[in-house]
Amino acid sequence: MQGKLSILVVESDPDRARQIVDGLSGGDAFAISVVSESSGLARHVAERQPDVVLIDVESPSRDSLEDLAIASGPLDRPVAMFVDRSDDTLTKSAVEAGVSAYVVDGLQAHRIRPILDAAISRFNVFKRMRTELETTKRALEERKVIDRAKGILMKARGLSEEEAYGLLRKTAMDSGRRVSDVAESLVTAAGLLS
Amino acid sequence: MTRVLKVGFIPLTDAAPLVIAQEIGFAAEENIALDFLRVPSWSAMRDYLMLGHIDVAHMLAPIPVANSLGLGSVEGDLDVLAALNLSGNAITVSCDVAREMRAAGYRFDFADAMAAGRALIGLGRQLRIGVPFPFSMHAELLYYWLEALGLAAPQALSVRTVPPPLMAEALAQGEIDAFCVGEPWGSLAVENGHGTLLLPTSAIWNTAIEKVVAARRGWAEADPERAGGLLRALWKAGRWLDQPEKRGTAAEILARPDYLDLPVGLVERALRGDFVTSPHGDIRHADRFVTFHDGAANFPWRSQAAWMGMRIAKRLGLDRRESIAAAKAVFRTDLYRAHLRGIRADLPSASEKVEGTLDHPTAVPSETGRVILAADRFFDGSVFDPMA
Numbered sequence: 001m002q003g004k005l006s007i008l009v010v011e012s013d014p015d016r017a018r019q020i021v022d023g024l025s026g027g028d029a030f031a032i033s034v035v036s037e038s039s040g041l042a043r044h045v046a047e048r049q050p051d052v053v054l055i056d057v058e059s060p061s062r063d064s065l066e067d068l069a070i071a072s073g074p075l076d077r078p079v080a081m082f083v084d085r086s087d088d089t090l091t092k093s094a095v096e097a098g099v100s101a102y103v104v105d106g107l108q109a110h111r112i113r114p115i116l117d118a119a120i121s122r123f124n125v126f127k128r129m130r131t132e133l134e135t136t137k138r139a140l141e142e143r144k145v146i147d148r149a150k151g152i153l154m155k156a157r158g159l160s161e162e163e164a165y166g167l168l169r170k171t172a173m174d175s176g177r178r179v180s181d182v183a184e185s186l187v188t189a190a191g192l193l194s
Numbered sequence: 195m196t197r198v199l200k201v202g203f204i205p206l207t208d209a210a211p212l213v214i215a216q217e218i219g220f221a222a223e224e225n226i227a228l229d230f231l232r233v234p235s236w237s238a239m240r241d242y243l244m245l246g247h248i249d250v251a252h253m254l255a256p257i258p259v260a261n262s263l264g265l266g267s268v269e270g271d272l273d274v275l276a277a278l279n280l281s282g283n284a285i286t287v288s289c290d291v292a293r294e295m296r297a298a299g300y301r302f303d304f305a306d307a308m309a310a311g312r313a314l315i316g317l318g319r320q321l322r323i324g325v326p327f328p329f330s331m332h333a334e335l336l337y338y339w340l341e342a343l344g345l346a347a348p349q350a351l352s353v354r355t356v357p358p359p360l361m362a363e364a365l366a367q368g369e370i371d372a373f374c375v376g377e378p379w380g381s382l383a384v385e386n387g388h389g390t391l392l393l394p395t396s397a398i399w400n401t402a403i404e405k406v407v408a409a410r411r412g413w414a415e416a417d418p419e420r421a422g423g424l425l426r427a428l429w430k431a432g433r434w435l436d437q438p439e440k441r442g443t444a445a446e447i448l449a450r451p452d453y454l455d456l457p458v459g460l461v462e463r464a465l466r467g468d469f470v471t472s473p474h475g476d477i478r479h480a481d482r483f484v485t486f487h488d489g490a491a492n493f494p495w496r497s498q499a500a501w502m503g504m505r506i507a508k509r510l511g512l513d514r515r516e517s518i519a520a521a522k523a524v525f526r527t528d529l530y531r532a533h534l535r536g537i538r539a540d541l542p543s544a545s546e547k548v549e550g551t552l553d554h555p556t557a558v559p560s561e562t563g564r565v566i567l568a569a570d571r572f573f574d575g576s577v578f579d580p581m582a
Contacts, residue, residue: 040369042354060357062235067328067355070265070510091268095245100238 004031005111008050010061012036016126020054023122024115042067052082052112053102054119057095065102082112090116097123142180149183152190197226197420202233202248205454206376207464208282208405209252210444211486215424215431217447223430224423230452235357236327237267243410244268250424252278253408259502260329262520263512271411274499274525276425276492278405278432280568281396282464282484283332284380285310287372288365291317292390292472302390304471304478307397307573311343314372314392321345324356324364324373331395331402332374334505339398342574362388376404377464377484378456384470385460391471394480399550401489401570403498414529422533429539432487441465482568489555489568490540492530497546499525500580518580522546531561540565549578 007030011017017034024030035044041064045053055062082091082101090113094100097120103112146168153164168186172179203209215221216228231248233239236257243251245268258272287295291314292302300313314321321340325332333353341347356364361373362383373379374395383389395402407428414421434440445462448454454461463469467483470476485491503521507514527545534541543559550572557564572578 040364057238058234060235060359062237063327063357064355066237070328092245095241095247100241 004029005052005107005115006031006033006048006050007052007054007115008032008045008048009034010036010041010053010055010059019125020119020122023118030115041065051104051107052115054115055100055102056123057098057100062100068102082116094120097121098127099123142183145180145187146183149186152186195225196222197417197423198229199226199250199420199424200231200248201228201250201252202231202239202242203252203453204233204236204239206252206282206405207378207448207454207461208279208376208484209453210435210448210465211278211428211431212252212407213448213453214435214444215427218431218434220427220430220434221423224427226420226423226427236330240272241267243272243408244270246410249413250275250407250409253406254327254330255403255406255498256329256331256334256502256506257327258406258408258524259499259521260506262524263503263506263517265329265506265510272408272524273411273414273529274406274408274494275414275421276407276428276530277403277494277498278407278428278486278492280401280404280485280491281394281482282404283335283374283376283395284464284469284483285323285336285372285374285392285395286361286365286380286383286389287314287392288368288370288389289387289473290368291371292392302392302471302476302478304391304393304469304480305397307339307393308343310393310397311339315340315343315345317371320350320352321372322352322354322370324361324370324375325353326355326358326375328355329506331404331502332376334502335395335398335402336374337509338505339573342572342576362386365389378454378460381460381463381469382456384473387473390473391469391478394483396480396483397573399570399572400482401485401491401549401568403495403502404484406494414526418533421529425530425533426537429487429492429534429537432492436485436487436491438466485568490542490565491568493542494525494527494530495546495549496522496525496527497549497578497580500546501549501578504578522580535561538562542567546580548580550575551577 009017009020021032024032041061082103094116099119101116149168150161150164153159153167168179168182172182201212203212221228236254239251240257242248258274261272294317295313323336336353337347340351345351358375358379364370366388380391384391435444445458445465449456449458449461464483467480469478471478499521500518503517504514507517531541541561542565550570552570554569555566557566
């Protein structure tokens with residue numbers, strides 16, 4: 001069996017799904033389909049009979065795929081999580097990137113490797129983007145809170161903007177807390193008193 | 195020097211011993227700190243443990259057993275260091291099924307496994323039941339219960355894996371008729387109007403092992419102080435948890451956003467055994483719904499490992515004798531004894547027993563005198579002898 005490998009991507013976010021498919025389709029070597037998560041995942045897999053299933057480690061639906069490992073009907077093909085015994089780091093980097101691959105029994109490791117490599121690099125990009133997004137969001141929120149706290153101090157104590165920030169920073173340093181935490185306490189307290 | 199252990203947990207009520215060990219200070223007493231990682235699935239838990247992402251895991255008791263039978267993923271062995279709890283799961287039926295059963299005269303008592311099973315079988319159709327993982331006490335107890343009542347599995351019974359967060363939806367969509375899962379998922383389905391509680395699994399086998407604390411083989415031996423500290427902290431947390439007056443506090447702690455992130459009232463139901471069983475507001479009490487300590491509950495009985503090995507072997511057509519031997523080797527009674535001797539824990543003299551013979555709490559010989567074991571009956575009165 002050296003035909004096109006069929007790959008099923010389990011991903012509920014259409015944007016991410018498209019990026020994974022793009023990352024894999026170099027040379028048109030694979031037949032790729034996508035399903036979004038649902039309680040009927042095992043049924044989808046049984047119907048499409050893919051050679052490889054790619055799924056996010058964070059997805060609780062992964063457990064449904066474990067059922068397939070013990071599929072015992074005459075038409076069922078045993079599927080197992082892909083582990084390259086000759087290359088432990090591949091499995092490790094897959095888990096770290098957050099992707100797991102389930103493959104049918106007997107598929108050679110060298111045919112899976114490029115798929116997994118491509119998936120790992122995509123997932124690493126997702127992970128980086130997620131971290132970046134979270135960091136930016138947090139920074140923005142912190143700045144908003146600090147601005148509000150400064151405004152409260154300026155009004156209540158007749159300080160300049162610089163003096164208000166200085167007071168926040170001094171309080172934070174004296175109490176071993178972060179400026180944004182002090183600002184947040186002040187905003188909360190002011191809300192309660194108003 | 196405090197040793198930090200990375201602990202994987204799934205947000206379920208029976209993660210309580212791990213959470214309490216950390217939050218009430220039993221871990222600190224042993225100079226360890228538990229650093230929790232919420233894990234999205236049981237397969238991820240198993241793989242994280244195997245690949246060293248976490249040190250120890252909150253784990254379904256049958257997973258290390260299945261792994262020893264070659265039904266895992268990554269090569270390598272797992273050790274069961276101790277049981278975290280006995281029972282703690284409930285079976286929930288869909289609103290349609292509940293209506294049908296009521297119409298047929300069944301009264302939902304949330305207690306009698308015989309009557310509940312007969313009523314379910316009496317529906318006269320193929321039953322599709324969701325469980326959280328193919329290797330789980332949920333699955334094994336369902337097969338055991340319905341087979342003992344004459345249902346022909348697998349033809350008349352389809353047990354399938356559905357992730358707990360999707361169970362209620364699967365029930366509402368009619369993809370499954372019922373599910374068996376750890377609390378608080380059953381109560382959550384009742385709360386949202388998707389299902390009715392049928393039976394606690396403690397009614398099928400009242401000392402059924404449920405979650406264990408597991409580690410990679412060799413982890414416990416690599417640093418005995420660390421492993422001993424963990425086992426002692428968990429033992430003390432279990433003893434604390436089985437004092438009825440502590441269960442309210444336990445619910446408060448478990449409900450926090452870091453752990454279950456759910457309303458306290460919902461978490462408290464399983465811990466107190468006081469359930470709202472239907473969207474109509476029916477109330478039932480289940481005695482010993484979940485046990486964390488009493489009756490030597492934490493002792494990793496090799497006979498319970500053998501029972502799981504035997505059931506899995508039977509279901510999948512593996513060699514029974516070999517499977518039982520492999521399963522027993524996973525339950526590390528040797529480590530448990532070595533680490534708990536110092537704190538006056540009750541350690542039974544035997545490492546395995548004939549399961550299902552005790553009608554009442556019964557005293558048996560222990561290393562230092564006597565230990566009281568809990569009644570361990572199967573609902574149908576059968577007996578499992580691990581040596582037979």
